Amino acid sequence: MNIYVKIAYTFLGLMIVLNWGMLMRVTFRKIGARMAGRHGVPFRQPWIDLIKNIAVRTTLTHGVMFYLGPVFRFSGAVGLFLFMPILFGKEAWMNFSFEGDLVLILYFQLFGMLGMALGAGEGGQPHSAIGISRGLAQHAAVELPMTMGIIALAIQYQTLSISEIVAAQQGGFLHWSFFTNPVASAAIMLSALGAFGYSPFNLVKAPNEIPIGPPTEYHGTYLGVLMTSGNILGVMETILFMNLVFGGATNWFELIIKSFLIYFYAVFVGMVFPRFRIEQSVAWFFKIPLLLGFIAILMYSF
Amino acid sequence: MSELNINSKVQEMLERSEQNAKNSEKTFVRPEDEVREVVAPDGSIIKINPLYDYFSGERPKEEKPKNAIVEKFLNWARSESIWVLGFGTGCGSIEIPPLVTPRYDMFRFGVQMRPTPRQSNAFIISGYLSVKTLKRVIRSYEQMPSPKYVIALGSCTINGGMYYDSYSTINRLDKYIPVDVYIAGCMPRPEALLAGFGKLKELIKEGKAEKANEYARNFDEYKANQKKIIKDWNMPDYNW
Numbered sequence: 407m408n409i410y411v412k413i414a415y416t417f418l419g420l421m422i423v424l425n426w427g428m429l430m431r432v433t434f435r436k437i438g439a440r441m442a443g444r445h446g447v448p449f450r451q452p453w454i455d456l457i458k459n460i461a462v463r464t465t466l467t468h469g470v471m472f473y474l475g476p477v478f479r480f481s482g483a484v485g486l487f488l489f490m491p492i493l494f495g496k497e498a499w500m501n502f503s504f505e506g507d508l509v510l511i512l513y514f515q516l517f518g519m520l521g522m523a524l525g526a527g528e529g530g531q532p533h534s535a536i537g538i539s540r541g542l543a544q545h546a547a548v549e550l551p552m553t554m555g556i557i558a559l560a561i562q563y564q565t566l567s568i569s570e571i572v573a574a575q576q577g578g579f580l581h582w583s584f585f586t587n588p589v590a591s592a593a594i595m596l597s598a599l600g601a602f603g604y605s606p607f608n609l610v611k612a613p614n615e616i617p618i619g620p621p622t623e624y625h626g627t628y629l630g631v632l633m634t635s636g637n638i639l640g641v642m643e644t645i646l647f648m649n650l651v652f653g654g655a656t657n658w659f660e661l662i663i664k665s666f667l668i669y670f671y672a673v674f675v676g677m678v679f680p681r682f683r684i685e686q687s688v689a690w691f692f693k694i695p696l697l698l699g700f701i702a703i704l705m706y707s708f
Numbered sequence: 709m710s711e712l713n714i715n716s717k718v719q720e721m722l723e724r725s726e727q728n729a730k731n732s733e734k735t736f737v738r739p740e741d742e743v744r745e746v747v748a749p750d751g752s753i754i755k756i757n758p759l760y761d762y763f764s765g766e767r768p769k770e771e772k773p774k775n776a777i778v779e780k781f782l783n784w785a786r787s788e789s790i791w792v793l794g795f796g797t798g799c800g801s802i803e804i805p806p807l808v809t810p811r812y813d814m815f816r817f818g819v820q821m822r823p824t825p826r827q828s829n830a831f832i833i834s835g836y837l838s839v840k841t842l843k844r845v846i847r848s849y850e851q852m853p854s855p856k857y858v859i860a861l862g863s864c865t866i867n868g869g870m871y872y873d874s875y876s877t878i879n880r881l882d883k884y885i886p887v888d889v890y891i892a893g894c895m896p897r898p899e900a901l902l903a904g905f906g907k908l909k910e911l912i913k914e915g916k917a918e919k920a921n922e923y924a925r926n927f928d929e930y931k932a933n934q935k936k937i938i939k940d941w942n943m944p945d946y947n948w
Binding site (some may be wrong): 613 | 788
């Protein structure tokens with residue numbers, strides 16, 4: 407495929423993913439509101455919030471890293487998009503996926519977080535610093551079982567390429583890793599709860615905790631960029647888990663159904679369970695998900 | 709610089725600060741916020757002014773709307789996405805929590821709560837405002853990015869209400885910060901607050917909610933009023 411056509415498809419895909427992320431999040435806000443007996447925000451709200459944030463007139467800075475924080479976060483989200491095969495078997499939507507992209511994807515998950523930590527740290531707001539230390543502590547606890555589960559899948563399929571993992575799962579739902587390797591899938595999906603950042607594990611960014619977390623000092627366009635990358639990240643995480651555990655997608659309809667249901671799983675758990683303190687959530691990830699990750703690796707090592 | 713020199717310099721500075729403490733008049737600047745010289749880790753001596761190093765002492769600038777058509781669209785977006793600073797300033801703040809309950813549900817009008825002044829653009833002054841709180845209100849208001857709006861809730865913000873002769877509360881809010889919408893009553897019901905949000909939306913859509921610029925224009929006047937009432941003014945004139 408011509409590289410210009412490829413770039414055009416990449417931009418189109420990014421726009422689709424961004425808008426799908428916004429629509430998905432506002433749908434879940436609506437579902438949450440209906441559960442509480444409210445009507446909730448209108449469906450257009452995320453787009454209006456984005457325009458409003460870009461239209462804020464005052465912008466102040468605390469230094470170069472403060473600018474770069476949201477940029478890093480955005481690059482993390484876009485990087486996750488660039489190297490992830492979105493639709494299996496469609497050349498245009500395989501993006502820039504290559505052999506060994508699994509390692510890069512795992513790195514990009516952390517990249518945005520670290521950039522954000524540097525940027526928010528320069529903001530000088532103590533709440534940001536508290537949010538960062540909480541966020542990184544929780545992220546370390548999430549990454550460990552998730553990486554173990556993913557490595558178990560890599561051992562099972564003998565590849566580090568996401569598209570090959572997806573290819574190995576084709577041919578009916580019984581071929582999904584969810585059924586062929588339930589232990590690794592459980593480790594991945596339990597730690598996925600922490601990656602999505604919904605209720606039991608949302609202490610880092612919850613607005614009604616004393617600090618709102620790392621973005622306390624971010625406003626206007628900075629916040630717009632953060633919101634945009636947050637929406638892209640949300641969808642890309644669901645697509646990652648879809649590719650690894652639920653057999654990927656071969657068309658947009660399948661992608662939308664699967665990503666919605668995976669996101670719904672995180673939201674559903676969030677609606678049911680109250681928020682953990684940070685030491686509780688770290689301890690939780692180090693118990694069952696980590697144990698499952700160990701067992702998953704041991705199963706395929708012998 | 710040798711160690712001996714630093715020690716003598718530190719000794720000299722200590723003596724000077726002790727002398728200053730004896731001689732100077734009573735100020736409300738805390739000792740750790742005073743202008744002073746400090747020894748940096750590399751041995752150099754630098755002068756610091758904590759009040760201006762922590763905050764910016766720059767005056768606010770007027771930020772005029774630019775293109776009429778674009779501004780109309782942006783004003784529509786601003787009116788449909790009002791982010792309220794969650795800061796209970798007076799007894800009226802008890803009327804705000806019902807707005808997020810099923811009965812009133814302000815989210816359907818695009819009104820949401822934000823926990824930090826940096827991200828919010830509407831400030832609800834909920835009822836009486838004590839002098840001590842006024843200082844925090846001014847700081848929070850100045851930290852909000854423009855365009856920003858103020859909703860004054862309850863009669864206390866109009867003429868002092870039942871606290872009109874109290875020694876510790878202010879009577880008229882708009883002498884200290886510009887107010888966009890008044891919601892009269894003691895206390896107004898949550899329905900009145902929703903009507904107030906409706907009024908604010910109309911003002912924003914018409915392009916009349918430019919009070920942040922008014923604050924910048926009449927900055928000296930507002931500051932004079934604020935300093936008249938706040939005696940322990942230990943902050944820069946404009947802190948954002």
